[in-house]
Amino acid sequence: MLNVSSDLLKHPLLRVLAVSGLLATSVSASAHHAFSAEFDASKPVEVKGVVTKFELVNPHSWLYVDVTNADGTVTNWGFEYGAPFNLKEKGITKKTLAAGTEIKINGYKAKNGQNFGYAVSSTLADGRTVQTGGAQDAPAAPAEKAAK
Amino acid sequence: MKTKLNNKPSWAHKVGFSLLLAASVIATPLVSNAVYAADTKLPRLSNGHPDFSGIWQTTSAADFDLEPHSNRKDAPPSAGIVEGGVIPYLPSALEQKKKNFENRATDDPALKGYTLGVPRGVYYPEPFQIFQRARDLNIVQQFGHSVRTIHTNNTEHPEDANDWWLGDSRAKWEGDTLVVDAIDFNDKTWLDHAGNFHSDALHITERWKFLDPNTIEYKATLEDPKVFSKPWNISVILHRHREKNFQLIEDYRYTLDYDQYYPPKPDKK
Numbered sequence: 001m002l003n004v005s006s007d008l009l010k011h012p013l014l015r016v017l018a019v020s021g022l023l024a025t026s027v028s029a030s031a032h033h034a035f036s037a038e039f040d041a042s043k044p045v046e047v048k049g050v051v052t053k054f055e056l057v058n059p060h061s062w063l064y065v066d067v068t069n070a071d072g073t074v075t076n077w078g079f080e081y082g083a084p085f086n087l088k089e090k091g092i093t094k095k096t097l098a099a100g101t102e103i104k105i106n107g108y109k110a111k112n113g114q115n116f117g118y119a120v121s122s123t124l125a126d127g128r129t130v131q132t133g134g135a136q137d138a139p140a141a142p143a144e145k146a147a148k
Numbered sequence: 149m150k151t152k153l154n155n156k157p158s159w160a161h162k163v164g165f166s167l168l169l170a171a172s173v174i175a176t177p178l179v180s181n182a183v184y185a186a187d188t189k190l191p192r193l194s195n196g197h198p199d200f201s202g203i204w205q206t207t208s209a210a211d212f213d214l215e216p217h218s219n220r221k222d223a224p225p226s227a228g229i230v231e232g233g234v235i236p237y238l239p240s241a242l243e244q245k246k247k248n249f250e251n252r253a254t255d256d257p258a259l260k261g262y263t264l265g266v267p268r269g270v271y272y273p274e275p276f277q278i279f280q281r282a283r284d285l286n287i288v289q290q291f292g293h294s295v296r297t298i299h300t301n302n303t304e305h306p307e308d309a310n311d312w313w314l315g316d317s318r319a320k321w322e323g324d325t326l327v328v329d330a331i332d333f334n335d336k337t338w339l340d341h342a343g344n345f346h347s348d349a350l351h352i353t354e355r356w357k358f359l360d361p362n363t364i365e366y367k368a369t370l371e372d373p374k375v376f377s378k379p380w381n382i383s384v385i386l387h388r389h390r391e392k393n394f395q396l397i398e399d400y401r402y403t404l405d406y407d408q409y410y411p412p413k414p415d416k417k
Contacts, residue, residue, distance in 0.1 A: 055348075056310040057334045084310045093308045 035108075035138035038080070039118040043109040047077055047117075054097040056084045063119065065103060079105055079119040082132050090130050101125055107133070184361035184388075190324070191361055193282060197300075198324050198358055201280045203389040203396065206366075210271040210384055213342035222253070223341070229271070231381040235344060241375040248343025256341050261402030263294045263313040265337025266330055266352055267368050271384045277396055285319075285326075290396040298328050305331055311348055313337065328354040339370075347374035362388040 035041070049067035061081035066074050081087065097103065104123040110116035119132045120140065184191060191199040212223035216233050219225040237245055248255060258264060264272050269289050279286045283301040288294075298317040305316050311334035319328040330352040338345050355367040364386040371379040 055334060057336065058310075058313070094310070095308050 035118060035133075038110055038112075039108045039138075040111045041108055041139045044107070045109045045117050046104070046106050048104045049077065049102070051097050051099055051101045051103055052076060053099065054081075054094060056087070056094050059083055061087060063097060063103075063105075063122075065105065075115055077105075078116045079107060080117070080133070081119055087132065090132075091128075092124075092130060092132070096124065105132075108139070188361055190358050193280065195282050197282075197321055198326070199280055200278045200285065200326070200356060200358075200364060203275050203277045203394060204364060204386040205273070205275040205389060206271045206384045206386055208271060208384050210382070211268065211273055211340050214340050214344050214382060215342070217342070229382045229384050231383065236377045236380055238375060238377050241345075245343050245345060248338065248345055250343075252341055252343050255343070257337055258291070258341065261292060261400070261404070262337065263292050264289060265313060265333065265339075266296065266315055266317075267354065267366075267370075267382070268337060268339055269294070269296065269314075270366055270368075270386070274399060275389055275394075275396060288396065291399045292402070293398055293400055298326075300326070305329075311335075315350070315352070324357065326354075326356040328352070328356070330354065345375065346370070346372045349374045359385070362390065364388075 047065060047067045049065035051063065052066050053062075053064040055062045055064075061084060063079045063081045065077050065079065067077055068074050082090075082092075087093070102125045105117070105119045106121045106123075107117045107119045110118070118138060120138060121129055122132045123129045191201070193199045208229060209224050209226035210229045212220075212226065214228055214230050215235060216228035216230075217223065217226060235245075253259075258268070258272070263269075269276060269287070269291075272289075272291055274289070274291045276290060277288045279288065283299070285298040285300065287296040287298070289296075294314060296314040296317065298319050300319045300321070302320070303318060305318055309316055309332040312332055313334060313336070315330040316332040317328050317330040319326050321327070331350070333346070333348055333350045335346065335348045335350075349372050351371040353369040353371075355365075357365045357367075359365050365383065366386055367381065367383045369379050369381050370376065
C-alpha cells in the first residue's frame with residue numbers, strides 16, 4: 001500500500017498529485033490530518049447512543065449521537081468519522097446511520113474538552129463492528145488495546 | 149480502481165474525474181478561451197446544444213449580500229439579486245441568519261478557504277471556467293480549485309447519496325436553456341458573505357441561458373423547507389473573460405497558514 005504522510009498531504013498541489021497517484025494505483029486516501037492534532041490518546045471514551053445526525057462529508061464525516069447519562073440527562077456527542085469513500089467500502093452509507101439508529105462507539109476524546117471525539121470503531125445495530133477512523137497515527141480502539 | 153460502466157457515476161468516479169481534471173488544469177492552465185463578436189451565432193457543441201465553455205465571472209455585488217443593502221465598511225451597495233428583494237426565512241432560521249451576519253468577519257466559510265458551494269460559486273467575485281462536452285459540464289472554480297460536474301447524460305441523482313459540498317447536479321436542455329436540478333448538499337456553506345445560509349435539504353433549480361455569445365443569464369430557484377418558508381429566485385449576468393491570455397490562477401487559501409513549512413526544510417527546523 002502506498003503511504004503518503006499527512007503532512008505532505010497538506011500542500012494543495014502535492015495533494016492533488018498524491019491523490020491522483022492513489023487513484024491510479026487502486027488505493028484510497030485515508031488520512032487528512034493527524035489524529036494527535038485534535039484528539040487525546042490518553043482519554044479513551046466509549047458511548048452507546050442514538051444517531052441524531054450523520055454528515056457524510058469529505059474529508060471527514062461527522063456522526064452526532066445522543067447519549068443518555070447515568071443521571072438520566074442526555075448529551076449530544078460529535079465524533080469524527082471516516083472519509084465517505086472509506087466508509088462506503090465498509091458498507092456504511094447515509095441509510096446505514098439514519099437518525100434514530102442505535103450505535104456503540106469506541107474512541108478518544110477531543111483535546112478541547114468538549115463533547116467531541118474520534119471514533120476508532122463502531123458497533124452497528126446489526127452487530128457488525130467496523131473501523132471508522134481514518135487517521136494513520138490514530139491508536140487502536142481502547143477496548144482492542146486492553147484485549148492485547 | 150474498479151471501473152463499472154453504468155449510467156450512474158459512482159462517488160469514486162466523480163471524485164476521480166474531478167481530481168484528474170483539476171490536475172490537468174494545473175498542468176496545462178491555458179485552455180482555449182474563444183472570444184466571439186457580439187453579433188455572431190451562439191457557440192454550439194456538435195450535438196447542437198449551446199456550448200458554455202469559457203471563463204466567466206459576474207460583475208454584480210451579489211456575494212457581499214444577495215438582498216438589497218446600502219454600503220457597509222465591508223461591502224459596496226447593491227440592489228441585490230433576489231426576486232422580490234427579501235429571502236423568505238422561517239422565523240428560527242432568520243435568527244440564525246442575523247447571528248451569521250454579526251459574525252461574518254470570522255464565520256464566513258469562504259474566509260476559511262472552504263469550497264464555496266452552489267450557487268455561491270457562480271456569483272463569487274472570482275472567475276470560473278466551464279469545460280463542456282455532450283455528457284456533462286465541468287465547472288472549475290479559481291477560488292478553492294473545486295470542480296463541479298453537471299451531468300447532461302439523462303442520469304438520475306444517486307439513491308443513497310453523500311452530503312457533497314457541491315451537491316449532485318443533473319441537467320436537461322429546454323431548447324437552448326440548460327436546466328439543472330441540484331440536491332445532496334451539506335450545510336457547511338453559506339450563500340454569501342452576509343450570512344445567508346441553507347441546510348442539507350437545499351434544492352436548487354438553475355437555468356443557464358446565453359443572452360449573446362459572451363453573456364450568460366443565470367437564474368436559480370432555491371428551496372429548503374428547513375430554512376425558507378417558500379422557494380425564492382435569484383438572477384445574475386455572467387460575462388465572458390475576453391482579456392488576452394486570461395486564465396485561472398490557483399487560489400487555494402485553506403493551506404496558506406501552512407505555507408511557511410513548505411517546501412520542507414529538513415536542515416532548518
